Amino acid sequence: MILSHGMKHLCWAVIPCAVLAAQPVSANPLQQPTANYVADVELTRESDHAVRMPARYALVGRKISVDYNGLVKLIDLDKKQVEPMIPRVKTYWKPEPLSDAALDGRYWVGVQAEKAEPVGTDTILGRPVTKYRVTGFVFDTRTPFEGDVWTTAENIVVKVEGIGKGQDEKGQPFTAPVKLTTVQLAVGNVDPALVTIPPTFVRAVAGTVSYKDD
Numbered sequence: 302m303i304l305s306h307g308m309k310h311l312c313w314a315v316i317p318c319a320v321l322a323a324q325p326v327s328a329n330p331l332q333q334p335t336a337n338y339v340a341d342v343e344l345t346r347e348s349d350h351a352v353r354m355p356a357r358y359a360l361v362g363r364k365i366s367v368d369y370n371g372l373v374k375l376i377d378l379d380k381k382q383v384e385p386m387i388p389r390v391k392t393y394w395k396p397e398p399l400s401d402a403a404l405d406g407r408y409w410v411g412v413q414a415e416k417a418e419p420v421g422t423d424t425i426l427g428r429p430v431t432k433y434r435v436t437g438f439v440f441d442t443r444t445p446f447e448g449d450v451w452t453t454a455e456n457i458v459v460k461v462e463g464i465g466k467g468q469d470e471k472g473q474p475f476t477a478p479v480k481l482t483t484v485q486l487a488v489g490n491v492d493p494a495l496v497t498i499p500p501t502f503v504r505a506v507a508g509t510v511s512y513k514d515d
Contacts, residue, residue, distance in 0.1 A: 328431040328452045330414040333406040336455035337361050339495065340410075341485040344369075347465060347477035348442045358410045364496035365409045367441070374441075375496055376409055384498060391502045402443060411458030411481075412450050413438040425451055425459050426486050439465060439479055446479060459483040 338360055343353040349370075356369040365376040375384040377396075381404060386393035407413045414437040421432045430451045439446040439461060448463010461481035469475055 328454050329456055330407075330412060330417045330433050330435060330450050330452045330458065332456050334360055334410065334456045336457070336488050337491040338455070338457055338486060338488045339491055340457065340459070340483050340487075343480075343482045343484060344440075345478060345480040346440060346442070346444065347467060347475075347479075348440070348444060353480075353482075359491060359495040360406065360410060361491050361493050361496045363406075364493075365406060366496045367409055374409075375498065376403075378404055378406060386498060386502060388499075388502075391499070392505050393498050393502050394505050402438070403441070407458075408438075408443070409441055411439075412446060412461060413443075414450065417450070420449070423451060426483060428453050428459070428486070430459060435463070439463075439481075444479065448479065453488075455488060457486070457488070459486060 340358045342356050342358065344356055345352050345354075354370065356367065359366040359368075363378040365378070367374045367376070371387060371389060373386050373388060375386065376399070377383075378399075380396070381399045382396035383399055383403075384393055384396045402408050402413065405413060412435055414433070414435045416436040417433040419431055420434050423430050423432055430453050433450045433452060434448075435450045436447050438444060444465040444467060446463055446465050448461065450458055450463075451460035452458055458481065460483060461479060463479050464476050465479040466474065466476050
């Protein structure tokens, strides 16, 4: 695939305080990212049978772009909407409303952690990160998740490894590996054009094929 677009700090009972003191300042997967960034990632998830599928996340203020499998979703958290577009055909569709969980930026670019316990530190792509044991939801599919999440000081999720839970076509529960690996990360100075519909794109006319059918 060619990408088109570009707690407080507590001393937990089971973790020595010295480990917590070494954590990057402010790293907290319970909070949304605090910096603009672009991340090229690889995703493994059962929801769409993806194995190391490339994707690109871009965040500029309260706007987010998710570029995955030929479809780009432009999310505006202030307007509470998402605009889908397919760069290959230079077409975008009318905005769709957002509500509830989707108004949390972590819904789109990381893990919506409900519980997060720090278990260590590491360095990924030259950046200090904190490793957390997390329970919550992952991806915009809201897949129930348990596992490990590595987070930068800006609350950017750069790595995920764990188990997602779901149901098959017969409604039977199953578990499957979930992974997110960041292969490239740029923080700060993000081009706002990455979260904007290009002026050369045209809006799909009512009655034409849906982007969901592409």
